[in-house]
Amino acid sequence: MNQTLIESATFTKAFVALIPACMLLCGSTVQYFRWKKSASALLQLLGAGCLVVVIVTHIFEALHVMPWMGWGREHCIGHYLDLCRSYSPHQL
Secondary structure: OOOOHHHHHHHHHHHHHHHHHHHHHHHHHHHHHHHHHHHHHHHHHHHHHHHHHEEEEEHHHOOOOOHHHOOOOOOHHHHHHHHHHHHHHHHH
16 A cells, blocks of 8 residues: 555544544643632543644654654654553543
8 A cells, every 4th residue: 555645544534533632622621720620620631631642643653743753663752652642541
């Protein structure tokens, strides 16, 4: 399969996922700062932030931003950043 087509599909999927993730982050921020400053609202805010970081990581991978991080390759900084951030919401 053509590498450009795969990267385009990765970018499209990540960009489409970014829209609801940003909405979730904005809603969580408003909920935490305006209505209730509870532990559950803080955990929801942190989880939404981690989700946005994972999606932005995939966008950077598709656009080849900061290639020195080795996006998409195992045992590189980009791989471990994505891995750590994807597990963070599950730990919360």
